[in-house]
Amino acid sequence: xxxxxxxxxxxxxxxxxxxxxxxxxxxxxxxxxxxxxxxxxxxxxxxxxxxxxxxxxxxxxxxxxxxxxxxxxxxxxxxxxxxxxxxxxxxxxxxxxxxxxxxxxxxxxxxxxxxxxxxxxxxxxxxxxxxxxxxxxxxxxxxxxxxxxxxxxxxxxxxxxxxxxxxxxxxxxxxxxxxxxxxxxxxxxxxxxxxxxxxxxxxxxxxxxxxxxxxxxxxxxxxxxxxxxxxxxxxxxxxxxxxxxxxxxxxxxxxxxxxxxxxxxxxxxxxxxxxxxxxxxxxxxxxxxxxxxxxxxxxxxxxxxxxxxxxxxxxxxxxxxxxxxxxxxxxxxxxxxxxxxxxxxxxxxxxxxxxxxxxxxxxxxxxxxxxxxxxxxxxxxxxxxxxxxxxxxxx
Amino acid sequence: xxxxxxxxxxxxxxxxxxxxxxxxxxxxxxxxxxxxxxxxxxxxxxxxxxxxxxxxxxxxxxxxxxxxxxxxxxxxxxxxxxxxxxxxxxxxxxxxxxxxxxxxxxxxxxxxxxxxxxxxxxxxxxxxxxxxxxxxxxxxxxxxxxxxxxxxxxxxxxxxxxxxxxxxxxxxxxxxxxxxxxxxxxxxxxxxxxxxxxxxxxxxxxxxxxxxxxxxxxxxxxxxxxxxxxxxxxxxxxxxxxxxxxxxxxxxxxxxxxxxxxxxxxxxxxxxxxxxxxxxxxxxxxxxxxxxxxxxxxxxxxxxxxxxxxxxxxxxxxxxxxxxxxxxxxxxxxxxxxxxxxxxxxxxxxxxxxxxxxxxxxxxxxxxxxxxxxxxxxxxxxxxxxxxxxxxxxx
Numbered sequence: 201x202x203x204x205x206x207x208x209x210x211x212x213x214x215x216x217x218x219x220x221x222x223x224x225x226x227x228x229x230x231x232x233x234x235x236x237x238x239x240x241x242x243x244x245x246x247x248x249x250x251x252x253x254x255x256x257x258x259x260x261x262x263x264x265x266x267x268x269x270x271x272x273x274x275x276x277x278x279x280x281x282x283x284x285x286x287x288x289x290x291x292x293x294x295x296x297x298x299x300x301x302x303x304x305x306x307x308x309x310x311x312x313x314x315x316x317x318x319x320x321x322x323x324x325x326x327x328x329x330x331x332x333x334x335x336x337x338x339x340x341x342x343x344x345x346x347x348x349x350x351x352x353x354x355x356x357x358x359x360x361x362x363x364x365x366x367x368x369x370x371x372x373x374x375x376x377x378x379x380x381x382x383x384x385x386x387x388x389x390x391x392x393x394x395x396x397x398x399x400x401x402x403x404x405x406x407x408x409x410x411x412x413x414x415x416x417x418x419x420x421x422x423x424x425x426x427x428x429x430x431x432x433x434x435x436x437x438x439x440x441x442x443x444x445x446x447x448x449x450x451x452x453x454x455x456x457x458x459x460x461x462x463x464x465x466x467x468x469x470x471x472x473x474x475x476x477x478x479x480x481x482x483x484x485x486x487x488x489x490x491x492x493x494x495x496x497x498x499x500x501x502x503x504x505x506x507x508x509x510x511x512x513x514x515x516x517x518x519x520x521x522x523x524x525x526x527x528x529x530x531x532x533x534x535x536x537x538x539x540x541x542x543x544x545x546x547x548x549x550x551x552x553x554x555x556x557x558x559x560x561x562x563x564x565x566x567x568x569x570x571x572x573x574x575x576x577x578x579x580x581x582x583x584x585x586x587x588x589x590x591x592x593x594x595x
Numbered sequence: 596x597x598x599x600x601x602x603x604x605x606x607x608x609x610x611x612x613x614x615x616x617x618x619x620x621x622x623x624x625x626x627x628x629x630x631x632x633x634x635x636x637x638x639x640x641x642x643x644x645x646x647x648x649x650x651x652x653x654x655x656x657x658x659x660x661x662x663x664x665x666x667x668x669x670x671x672x673x674x675x676x677x678x679x680x681x682x683x684x685x686x687x688x689x690x691x692x693x694x695x696x697x698x699x700x701x702x703x704x705x706x707x708x709x710x711x712x713x714x715x716x717x718x719x720x721x722x723x724x725x726x727x728x729x730x731x732x733x734x735x736x737x738x739x740x741x742x743x744x745x746x747x748x749x750x751x752x753x754x755x756x757x758x759x760x761x762x763x764x765x766x767x768x769x770x771x772x773x774x775x776x777x778x779x780x781x782x783x784x785x786x787x788x789x790x791x792x793x794x795x796x797x798x799x800x801x802x803x804x805x806x807x808x809x810x811x812x813x814x815x816x817x818x819x820x821x822x823x824x825x826x827x828x829x830x831x832x833x834x835x836x837x838x839x840x841x842x843x844x845x846x847x848x849x850x851x852x853x854x855x856x857x858x859x860x861x862x863x864x865x866x867x868x869x870x871x872x873x874x875x876x877x878x879x880x881x882x883x884x885x886x887x888x889x890x891x892x893x894x895x896x897x898x899x900x901x902x903x904x905x906x907x908x909x910x911x912x913x914x915x916x917x918x919x920x921x922x923x924x925x926x927x928x929x930x931x932x933x934x935x936x937x938x939x940x941x942x943x944x945x946x947x948x949x950x951x952x953x954x955x956x957x958x959x960x961x962x963x964x965x966x967x968x969x970x971x972x973x974x975x976x977x978x979x980x981x982x983x984x985x986x987x988x989x990x
Contacts (some may be wrong), residue, residue, distance in 0.1 A: 254676075256651040274941065277677045277700065280651075285669075305672065307700055308941070309977055349939030368983040372976060374936030541769030544671070544744030546703070581767060582704055582977055588763040 204242050204267045208233045208409050208577040211512060222326050225405050232406035232509055234449065235266055235413055243457045249422065258314055258417035264453060266319060266413050272325040274350045276307035278317045279417050283425045283574070286555075289542050290573075293559050298573045300545055300555075301422060305578030308369070310501075310548070311418065311443060311578045312342035318414030319403055329353065331399035334380075334387030336439060337366035337500045338579055343403065344373035355400055357387035363499055365583055383495055385505050402405075405440040406509045415443045419450030422574060423460050432571040433466040433522070435557055436536035437550035437578055438478055439504040441513035444469060448516040465574070467516050468566075469524040470557040472497035472532070477506055478513055482524035487511055496527050497547035498587045501578060505564070523566055531556035533591035536581060549587045551577025598663045599637050603628045603804050606907060614661070617721050619802050627801035627835060628906055629844065630661055630808055638852045646819065651675040653709055653812035657732070659848060661808050667720040669745045671702035673712045674812050675832060678820045678969070681950075684937050685968075688954050693968045694826075695940055695950075696817060699975030703764070705896075706813065706838060706973045707737035713809030714798055715741035724748060727795035729775075731781030731834060732761035732895045737766035738798065750795055752782035755827055757895055760978055778890055780900050800835035802905045810838045814823055814845030818855050827966040828861040828917070832950055832973055833873055834899040836908035839864060843911040858968070861959075862911050864919040864953040867892035867927070868899035872901055877919035882906055893982045894944035895922050896973060918961055926951035928986035931976060944982045946972025 208217040212231035215225050219235065226233055242263045254260035267273055282340035283299045290298040302312035320343065323331055332355035333343055338357040354375040359382060359544060369376040380387045390402060395402045403411065423430060430451065436444040443469055454460045471479050475495035481488060481504025489510040493504045507513065517524060535552035539545045547555070554575040559565040581588055603612040607626035612618050614630065621628055637658045649655035653674025662668055678694045698706035700767040715738065718726055728738055735751040742749035742940035754777060762797040765772040771802045773989040775782045783799060798806065820826060824848065831839040839862055849855045866874050870890035872885060876883060887900040902908065912919060932945035934940045942950070956962040976983055 252646065274939075276679075276697070282672045300955040302671070305702055309704070309975070311601065345935075345941065348936050349941075364981075365977060365980055368980055368987070369941070370975065371987055372932060372941070372983055374932070404888040428649075530943070537767060539770070540740075541743055544669075544740045544768065545763070546740065546767070561622045578703070580977075582760060582764065582975075584762055585763055588767055590758075592763070592766055 201268050202262050203262050203545035205238045205266055206236050206238045209328070214466035217557055221242045222328065222401070223409060224402050231243065233409040233594045235409050237264060239453060239457050248428070248459065258317070258414065258421070261420045264420065266410050267321045267325055269325060273321045274324065275317055276313070276345050278306050278313040280421055281305045281580045283327045283422070284543070284545060287539070290558065293562050294569045295558060295562050295567060295573060296569055298558065298575065300575045300577050301418065303418070304546060304548060304551065304577050308338070308342045308345050309340040309580040310342060311415070313340040313341070313512045314341035314414035314417055315365050315442065316346040319343070319408065320350050320352060321413040322410040323352060324350045324400060325405070325446050328401045330355065330400045332390045332391045332394055332455065333403045334384050336384045336503055337362040337390065338583060340375070341366050341369040344370045345377065355391070355394055359383055359387060361585055363584055365585065370405060371419055383503055383505055392592055405442055412442050412446045412449070415446030416450035418443060418576065419447035420454065423451065423454050423578045428460055430460055430462065431465050431469055431574045433567060434574045434576065435468045435470055435554040436576045436586050437499070437502060438469045438471055438499045438513060439507070441478065441507045441509050443511045443576065443578065444516055445509055446575045448520070464520045466522040467520045468522045468557070468561070469513060469517055470553045471526045471549050472499050472502045473526045473528045475503050475505060476526035478510060479524040479526045481510065481514055482517060487514055498590055499532055501548070501550045505582070525560060527556040527560070530594060533594045534586070545577065546575040546581045548579030548584055550579060551575070596663050597657050599632045599658050601633045601662055602630050616724065617796070618804060619797055620851070625712060628804040631802050632659060632848065634848060634852050641856065645679050650693065652769070653816070654808065655710070656815045657811055659815065661805050662716045662720055663721060668716045669719065669741050670712055670943045671707040671708070673701050675816055676700045678817070679940060681937070684787070684933070685953065688957050689964045690953060690957050690962060690968060691964055692966070693953065693970065695970045695972050697812065697940055697942060697972050698813070699941060699946065699972050702786045703733070703735040703737045703740050704978045705737065706810070707734045709812055710806035710837065711737035711741040711807035711809070714738070714803065714806040715745050715747060716797070717805040718747060718796060719745045723796045725750065725795045727786045727789055729779050729786045731898055732757040733777045733978060735770070736761050736764040739765045739770035742770065743768045750786070750789055752785045754778055754782060758979055760980065762855045778898055778900060799835055805848050807837050807841045807844070810841030811845035813838060813971065814842035815849065818846065818849050823855055825855055825857065826860050826969045828863055828962060829971065830863045830865055830949040831971045832894070832897060832948045833864045833866055834896045834925045835906060836873065836902045836904050838971065838973065839911055840904055840907045843915070859915045860913045861917040863917045863952070863956070864908060864912055866919070866921045866950045867894050867897045867948065868921045868923045870898050870923035873905060874921045876905065876909055877912060882909055892983055894927055894948060895948040896943070896945045920952045920955060922948050922951040922955070925966040925989060928989045931982070940972065941975055941976045942972040943974030943979055945974060983984055
């Protein structure tokens with residue numbers, strides 16, 4: 201048993217909640233809830249050497265994850281994805297030390313497997329039978345997959361123009377799929393209605409506390425794979441932004457445990473020019489973003505006009521001295537081709553966006569030539585046939 | 596350095612060849628060549644405990660792989676895929692102990708990553724600059740990927756009606772792709788011509804000795820993941836059949852080293868009713884197959900009308916007391932849905948074929964209820980949008 205959770209906390213109003221009960225948002229202020237652990241107990245129970253001998257999945261960090269009974273864990277080996285050096289490619293732009301964390305190599309072909317593995321496992325532990333979520337595409341596939349493995353019913357709402365493969369995978373996993381004319385925000389309204397009417401458990405981004413714990417392992421792995429020497433900057437393609445909040449939380453926990461020291465990496469948000477609410481809010485000095493009208497980009501995971509956790513993303517970026525930047529679909533397509541052809545890394549357009557951003561940030565001086573930089577590739581290009589076609593048709 | 600290769604051998608005429616030189620087929624009888632190792636030396640250099648502490652990829656078996664200098668290894672973490680129990684599903688058919696080895700979780704979404712990682716690494720070590728192959732689809736993507744990572748030029752010929760995603764991935768990796776009106780056999784003729792005219796290195800299935808060494812790790816992993824207690828039967832979906840020959844070779848080597856004991860598992864070939872040359876040859880008691888006219892199946896990896904290594908596949912099946920069976924596309928589609936919906940395993944039609952076959956073999960009495968059975972899923976359904984659509988449209 202791994203019972204190191206101490207409580208759930210609201211980052212906005214500091215209310216505390218009992219983790220043995222089922223929760224969605226803060227009942228006082230409707231903010232997302234975060235999970236707190238007894239880090240002293242964790243430190244007393246596991247050390248880096250023990251960790252190094254464990255299996256190569258995100259569940260190696262089980263003391264920092266919310267599932268108490270290992271029998272509830274639903275896993276296909278997600279996480280502990282390779283950290284691949286791409287210096288040979290970036291050196292020509294004056295960036296000497298760059299890695300890609302290739303999360304497209306996860307089960308279901310995207311980093312959404314981390315959140316779904318953790319979220320479904322915890323839902324199972326809590327005795328939940330039906331979950332529901334809106335998705336830009338990949339989260340739907342991931343939750344449908346882990347839900348099928350756990351025997352939970354999964355209700356998914358997705359934009360009708362999401363990649364066709366996302367719709368097919370949800371249906372093949374037997375999920376209850378509804379296509380929506382509109383964006384993930386419109387799909388979210390439909391799910392909210394189903395939650396009210398049918399009592400489904402709402403696992404929308406940050407509307408339950410456990411998906412983000414799975415994403416947090418991205419940060420834990422980076423630290424371990426870099427031999428506990430954190431990089432100078434991490435570039436993350438933000439749709440809902442859970443991953444960057446997760447990485448931030450994970451690194452803070454490692455720091456509190458004394459497993460890493462010094463400043464946290466600058467956390468840098470990358471968005472698409474056609475949907476950049478976080479970049480706009482960052483540049484305008486706001487603490488929250490505004491709904492982005494008419495969101496458009498072939499990087500379907502970035503078509504999130506307003507993220508529930510926007511205030512946490514902006515806080516993470518500012519507190520770590522990071523920045524935010526938008527890139528065009530053309531730049532993403534070019535970088536998809538460059539990465540695949542020069543390194544064999546098969547990045548989703550979202551992942552390719554971070555490479556485009558790195559180049560621009562170097563030109564701007566926001567990244568120095570000796571900065572140790574990590575780019576997060578959130579998915580495999582295999583899940584984006586439409587974007588592959590567009591990338592190949594460019595120039 | 597890992598220099599445990601002793602020589603290359605022709606399994607048909609016993610000719611021996613120097614592994615430090617570049618070889619394709621046997622120069623005496625045109626048979627595929629196989630790699631032999633000094634197994635005494637391997638046993639003296641590594642034990643099971645050392646192995647258990649290594650990284651979770653197929654390169655943990657480096658003493659039994661042909662690459663001598665680790666600097667030449669091109670890897671995205673392929674291999675050591677999960678072995679997933681599916682007893683809850685198969686028990687209703689009277690099969691109590693069944694696992695799926697989910698090789699769809701490899702980089703590039705198929706088991707072809709094993710052969711390409713090994714083949715490209717060895718080609719790099721041998722100083723080769725350009726490789727060429729025909730493919731039913733997934734091998735093209737895998738070799739294009741690892742070739743791009745190694746800086747090698749990859750020439751691919753593929754049937755025009757192969758899954759669209761296979762064409763897209765080859766182009767995005769920057770491979771030289773030619774589409775052919777016909778089957779993999781027609782693509783093979785085109786490649787043979789390019790090899791003659793341009794001096795490309797021919798890496799067609801079994802036309803060089805190293806792709807199969809990567810596939811062999813499937814057998815090594817099965818043994819290790821089952822705690823060195825081999826299963827009773829392994830069901831393998833055979834197109835070119837390299838995987839089953841590789842598994843057979845790998846298990847023979849482990850037996851020669853004393854790492855496993857007793858009989859080898861019954862090796863069972865599964866093909867599609869619309870292209871079953873090995874099944875026909877097995878049933879007719881022949882040692883080689885005949886060209887299958889008008890091959891048709893949505894399991895594109897099984898559309899191989901005549902395999903160069905057919906005589907080795909048939910030998911492996913007969914010597915281990917196995918059998919051969921063909922299943923219909925409808926049965927594959929049904930099993931794709933059943934597997935995804937009940938277990939979260941997202942099998943390619945080829946992998947789903949082995950589940951359909953297991954059910955029939957149990958009915959026939961070829962599998963006993965207590966047999967410990969392993970099914971090989973060779974790819975992810977993500978690479979088969981067309982087959983997913985067809986499966987969903989059934990019934």
